[in-house]
Every structure is written in structure tokens, then in C-alpha cells.
Amino acid sequence: MIKRFATLLPVVFGVLCLTFALLHLVPGDPVDVMLGESASAADRTALKAQLGLDQPVLVQFGQYVMHLLQGDFGTSIHTQTPISQLLWQAYPATLLLAVVALAIGLSIGIPLGIWSALKAGHWQDVMITMLSIRLAAMPAFWLGPVLMLVFAVWLGWLPVSGMANAASIVLPAMTLGLGLSAILTRMTRTSLLEVLNEDYIRTARAKGLSERQVLLKHALRAALLPLVTIVGLQMGSLLAGAVITETIFSWNGIGRLLVDSIEKRDYPVTQACVLVVAFSYVLINQVTDVVYRWLDPRTRGAA
Amino acid sequence: MKAFSLLTLSFWLLAVLLGHAIGLNPNQIDLNAILQWPSLQHWLGTDDLGRDILARVIRGVEVSFLVTVVVTAVTMTVGLSIGLVAGYKGGRMDAVLMQLTNIFLAFPGMLLAIAFAAVLGAGINNLILALCLTGWVTYARLSRGQSLALRQRLHVLAAESLGASSLRVMSLHIFPLLISILLVEAAYSMASVMIAEASLSFLGLGIQAPNASWGAMLRDAVRFMLVAPHYVLTVGVCMMSLILAINLGGDVLRDKLDVRSEG
Numbered sequence: 001m002i003k004r005f006a007t008l009l010p011v012v013f014g015v016l017c018l019t020f021a022l023l024h025l026v027p028g029d030p031v032d033v034m035l036g037e038s039a040s041a042a043d044r045t046a047l048k049a050q051l052g053l054d055q056p057v058l059v060q061f062g063q064y065v066m067h068l069l070q071g072d073f074g075t076s077i078h079t080q081t082p083i084s085q086l087l088w089q090a091y092p093a094t095l096l097l098a099v100v101a102l103a104i105g106l107s108i109g110i111p112l113g114i115w116s117a118l119k120a121g122h123w124q125d126v127m128i129t130m131l132s133i134r135l136a137a138m139p140a141f142w143l144g145p146v147l148m149l150v151f152a153v154w155l156g157w158l159p160v161s162g163m164a165n166a167a168s169i170v171l172p173a174m175t176l177g178l179g180l181s182a183i184l185t186r187m188t189r190t191s192l193l194e195v196l197n198e199d200y201i202r203t204a205r206a207k208g209l210s211e212r213q214v215l216l217k218h219a220l221r222a223a224l225l226p227l228v229t230i231v232g233l234q235m236g237s238l239l240a241g242a243v244i245t246e247t248i249f250s251w252n253g254i255g256r257l258l259v260d261s262i263e264k265r266d267y268p269v270t271q272a273c274v275l276v277v278a279f280s281y282v283l284i285n286q287v288t289d290v291v292y293r294w295l296d297p298r299t300r301g302a303a
Numbered sequence: 304m305k306a307f308s309l310l311t312l313s314f315w316l317l318a319v320l321l322g323h324a325i326g327l328n329p330n331q332i333d334l335n336a337i338l339q340w341p342s343l344q345h346w347l348g349t350d351d352l353g354r355d356i357l358a359r360v361i362r363g364v365e366v367s368f369l370v371t372v373v374v375t376a377v378t379m380t381v382g383l384s385i386g387l388v389a390g391y392k393g394g395r396m397d398a399v400l401m402q403l404t405n406i407f408l409a410f411p412g413m414l415l416a417i418a419f420a421a422v423l424g425a426g427i428n429n430l431i432l433a434l435c436l437t438g439w440v441t442y443a444r445l446s447r448g449q450s451l452a453l454r455q456r457l458h459v460l461a462a463e464s465l466g467a468s469s470l471r472v473m474s475l476h477i478f479p480l481l482i483s484i485l486l487v488e489a490a491y492s493m494a495s496v497m498i499a500e501a502s503l504s505f506l507g508l509g510i511q512a513p514n515a516s517w518g519a520m521l522r523d524a525v526r527f528m529l530v531a532p533h534y535v536l537t538v539g540v541c542m543m544s545l546i547l548a549i550n551l552g553g554d555v556l557r558d559k560l561d562v563r564s565e566g
Contacts, residue, residue: 014406018415025422137547139498141505141518142539145525149532236411243417244502248525259506262421274410274418281411 004286011282019275020064023051023267034077034265047077051268073272078264083272086257091276093163094246094253097176098238100169102231104177105184110224112181113188118215120193128185135182140241144175144248161250172249176241180234187230192223225296232288236281305555311548315364322361329354329362329515338531347537350520351527356534360541362515367545370427371496374434379489381435382442387481389443390450391473400443407440413499420508430509434499438492445488446481453477483560490553494546501542517542 026033031047045054051074052060067074073083116128135143148171152160159168195201196219204214243255250256254273261269293299321327333353341348347356389400407415419433450473453459459476467476503509504518512519517538524535 010402011405011409014402015409018406018410019418022418022422025419027424133550134543134547137494137543137550138539139501139542139546141502141521141525142535142542145521145528145535146539149528149535153529153532240410240412240414243414244505247506258417262417262506262508267422270418270421274414277414278410282409 004290008282008286012279015275015278015282016065016068017061019271019278020061022271022274024057026267030267034267050075050077068275073275074268076261076266076269078261078266078269083269086269087254087272087276090252090254090257093251094239094242094255097169097172097242097246097251097253098235100173101176101180101238102235104173105180105234106231108177109181109184110188110227113185114192114215114220116185116189117192117196120189125189129189132182132185135178136186138179140175140179140244141248143178144172144245147171147174148248161248163251168249168251172245172251175245175248176238179241180238183234184227184230187227188223191226192219195219195223198222225292228292228295229288232285232292235284235288239277239280305551308548308551308555311544312552315361315545318361319365319368322358322365327355327358327361329358330513331355331358338527338534340531340533341537348531348533350534351523351531356520356537359515359520360517360538363517363520363538364541364545366427366510366514366516367497367500370431370434370500371493373431374438374496374500375489375493377431377435378438378492379442379485382439382444383446383478383481383485385439386443386446386448387450387473387477390447391454391469391477393451397447400447404440404444407437410437413437413502416499416503417506417508420503425508425511427510427514430500430503433503433508434496438496441488441492442485446485449481449484450477453480456480487553487557487560490556491550494549494553497546497549 023030031044031051031053032039035043035047048054052063055063071084073087075081076083076086112128112132116125119125148160151158151171158170159165161171162168201214201219204218205211209217239254242251242253243258245251246253246255247259254277258270258273258277261267261273331354333349336345336349336353337351339345339349339353345355345357347360350356350359385400389397410418415437416433419436420430423429423433454477459472462472462476500509501516501518501521504516505522506518507522509518510516520538521535521542524531524538528535
């Protein structure tokens with residue numbers, strides 16, 4: 001286990017380098033860009049010192065890493081609050097949104113996928129496939145507004161945006177979850193169809209098990225296993241997709257914080273958001289890998 | 304499926320060409336006719352500055368296509384070259400390259416493109432740059448994996464033992480077997496580049512006003528959703544039809560070319 005995580009070190013280091021480099025990719029002087037033309041010389045020097053930009057690059061990088069190790073993400077230029085505080089407020093909201101979206105995706109995607117596979121070739125299968133292809137082609141920045149228009153504006157069932165009450169999460173989570181469900185439907189269908197062709201399914205049927213038992217006890221277990229990896233990978237797209245969805249629905253998560261910071265040219269906050277999402281993604285993928293190895297009898301114990 | 308894909312793609316191509324032929328002006332402001340519903344004069348209605356939505360949608364297709372084609376061509380060439388050399392040569396270079404792609408893949412989805420676009424500043428050139436900086440990774444990994452397998456093939460070993468140079472082997476004996484798989488990948492990724500371009504423009508990081516782009520149009524359309532719901536609906540439907548057509552086109556291309564996928 002420790003060994004697994006040790007192999008991550010180069011990636012973690014690389015991610016740190018890349019996020020650190022972001023500030024240095026700003027064309028011209030980042031201080032000028034952030035403060036604008038009219039800033040006084042004293043303000044410039046102060047910000048330069050705050051960001052450590054008056055130091056040699058290697059020293060800057062060393063300080064950046066050292067501060068991060070102590071949980072210090074720096075200070076927001078715009079509000080002068082510690083960035084870690086902003087992240088603490090925003091991260092749980094994004095996580096909640098991602099988890100609810102995942103739940104929606106799974107609870108729609110898997111049953112539809114199973115149904116589609118069982119009816120392979122019939123009109124139900126064709127309908128589901130057509131629907132999921134269309135859903136997958138719908139980017140969040142269109143699906144979101146359309147859901148908002150229909151359910152919040154026309155029908156008035158749900159709040160338009162914000163996070164005032166529990167119902168506020170439904171629309172943003174649907175926006176993320178429906179796209180995910182389309183992917184999961186197709187994956188479940190393919191995977192289940194593959195498994196249903198295996199010899200042991202024929203054996204199970206031959207020994208007189210009911211279709212229900214064959215499906216639940218023999219086929220689904222094997223068919224749903226590859227989905228663990230897909231879900232892990234998709235969790236990352238959920239985190240990234242949240243950038244757009246949170247902006248549309250004024251959901252105060254990491255994504256909105258990121259977009260806000262970009263608009264205000266608050267680059268330290270931008271860097272911190274990018275870093276946190278990337279690290280979450282790396283971590284989720286590792287956990288997925290471990291869970292997969294543990295679930296799959298063929299690789300159990302090899303982890 | 305094939306017919307739909309071809310029909311939609313040629314429809315949009317024709318629309319773009321026709322738009323230029325009849326001198327469609329997507330930036331013509333008419334403040335007496337803002338946010339109008341579809342009519343004979345404006346087939347898809349007008350936007351918040353009284354500009355014709357249809358004209359802007361058509362210009363949006365053009366811009367979107369331009370960005371997508373440039374980004375796909377650049378990322379595919381760069382990714383292919385890197386992956387081919389790494390996979391064929393192996394060794395330390397390969398290890399370094401794989402580590403580098405791992406780092407890029409640690410950023411989910413468009414996150415890195417958003418970050419690059421944010422620090423580089425808005426505009427179509429920086430948009431293309433940001434998408435290129437992040438897009439080469441999949442091609443590199445794909446062609447690396449393929450050339451790793453292909454370099455053991457008999458015809459490659461034969462060429463090597465006849466004294467062919469690495470460059471010759473790579474370009475004449477491995478590359479032709481790679482290209483179909485890469486083209487299929489490119490067809491699919493064109494749809495995601497298109498979505499990425501629109502997403503960045505939606506966030507205000509891409510193409511800037513007054514130039515038309517789908518992302519920026521949707522951003523405006525959402526603001527005026529309550530008074531002009533047709534705006535957001537039409538732009539979205541147009542965009543979806545194109546993305547769907549590209550994806551289905553990818554399917555067709557895969558079925559046609561993917562004969563050697565077990566390579």
C-alpha cells in the first residue's frame with residue numbers, strides 16, 4: 001500500500017511544478033495584470049513580496065512547496081483571506097454535488113444499462129441507446145440551462161439557483177448526473193452483454209437456475225466490476241464539470257471559486273483550486289484502483 | 304446514423320458557405336429588434352443586441368470548426384511524433400515521457416485547459432494554445448502504446464536487420480499502421496475539442512465579444528432565458544446536432560478503418 005502511494009510521488013511533484021508554473025505563464029508582469037495599471041509603486045512591491053516574486057524562481061518554488069506542506073495555500077489578493085479558509089468553505093459543497101450527481105448517474109445508468117442489455121436488439125434497447133447517445137452529446141452548459149428553464153422557470157418545481165435549501169441541489173446534480181448516466185448506461189450494457197456470453201452463464205442456466213438468479217448472482221457481479229474503474233475516472237470529470245455547472249447554478253463550490261478567481265485575476269486562488277481538484281482526482285483514482293483490486297477475486301491479495 | 308451524420312455536417316458546411324456568399328452579417332446590431340421571437344425576417348429570432356441568431360450560429364460553427372481543426376491537427380502531430388519516438392526507442396526517454404503524460408492526466412477534463420486559458424488571457428489564439436497544450440497527451444499515449452507493440456512485428460525487424468534507419472522504420476513501417484487508429488481517435492476528440500472551446504468561451508475565457516461563438520452565445524442566452532427562451536434552445540439544439548454528427552461520424556470511421564485494432 002505504501003509502495004503504491006510512493007509511485008505517486010513523481011506525479012504529485014509534477015502537478016506541483018505545473019500549478020506553480022501557472023503564475024509564471026502570465027504574459028508580462030503578473031503583478032501588473034493583477035493590480036492594473038493605476039496601482040502605486042508601494043502596492044506593487046508589497047504584492048511582489050507577498051507572492052515571493054522578488055525571490056529567485058527556485059526559492060519561490062521551495063517556499064511554495066514548504067507552505068503547502070504546512071497547509072498554507074497563501075492569501076487571496078482580492079479579499080486578503082487565507083485561501084485555505086476559502087477552500088474549506090467551497091470543497092464540501094463540490095463534494096456533496098459530485099456525490100449526489102454520482103448517485104443519480106448510478107441509479108439511472110445501471111438499471112437502464114441492464115434493461116438495454118436484456119432487451120438487446122429490441123426496440124427498448126434501440127430507444128435507450130438513442131437516448132443515451134443524445135444525452136452524452138449534451139454539454140453541461142446547455143443541459144443545465146434547459147433543466148433550469150423547464151423545472152424552475154416553467155414548472156416552478158425547483159429553485160432556479162443558489163443553495164438556499166435542500167432542493168437547490170437537484171438541478172445542478174441532475175445536470176452532472178444525467179450526462180454520467182448516459183455513459184454508465186452504455187458501459188453497463190456492453191459489459192453485461194459480454195458477460196452473458198460467458199461459459200459459466202450457460203452452465204448456470206443449464207443447471208436450472210432461474211433467469212433472475214443467473215442475472216443477479218452470476219452475471220451482474222462480474223458485469224458491474226469494470227464500472228468501478230469508470231466511476232473513478234468519471235468522478236474526476238464530475239469535479240471538473242462542476243466548474244461549469246456551479247457557475248450556472250451559483251453553487252458555491254470549488255468550481256465557482258475558480259471561475260470567480262479567474263475573473264478577478266486572483267491567481268493564487270486559481271492555483272490553489274486547480275491544485276486541490278487535481279490532487280483529489282489523483283487520490284480518487286488511487287482509491288478506485290485499490291477498491292477494484294480488492295473486489296476482483298483474480299487480483300485480490302495481489303495489491 | 305451514417306446518413307444523419309453526413310447530412311448534418313454538409314448542412315452546416317453549406318450554411319457557412321452560403322452565409323459568406325450572401326454576405327450574412329452576424330455583428331449587425333439593431334436595437335429596435337432585441338430578443339425577438341423567430342420570424343420570417345429573423346428565422347431563429349434576435350439576441351439581446353438585435354443581432355440575427357441564425358447568422359451568429361452559422362458564424363459560431365465556422366469559428367468552432369476552425370479552432371477544432373487547428374487544435375486537432377497540432378495535437379495529433381505533436382502527440383504522434385512524441386509517442387512514436389518514445390514507443391519505438393523506449394528506454395529513458397520513454398520513461399520520462401510517460402511520467403510527463405501522467406502529470407498531465409492528473410488534471411481531470413478541461414481543468415488544465417481552463418487554468419492555461421485563465422493565465423494566458425482571453426482571445427482565440429490563447430484559446431487554441433491552451434487546448435493544444437493539454438490535448439497532445441492522449442495521442443502521445445495512444446501512439447506510444449501502438450508503436451511499442453508494432454516494433455516487434457516481423458516486417459519491422461526485417462527492415463531493421465536490413466539496416467534501415469530509425470527514422471525510416473518509424474515513418475515507413477510503423478506510422479502507416481498507426482494512422483488509422485489515430486484518425487478514429489481524432490474524429491472522436493474533435494467533438495470534445497468543440498465542447499471544450501464552447502465551455503471556455505462560456506466561461507468568458509475564449510472568443511471575445513463581439514465575435515460570435517457558441518459558448519459566448521449560450522452565456523448571453525442564459526442571462527436572457529426568462530424573456531427569450533428560444534435563444535438558449537436554438538443555440539443548444541444547433542450545437543448538439545453538430546456534436547452528435549461528429550460522434551456518429553467517428554463511429555462510421557471506426558467501423559471503416561478499425562480493421563487492425565488488435566495490432
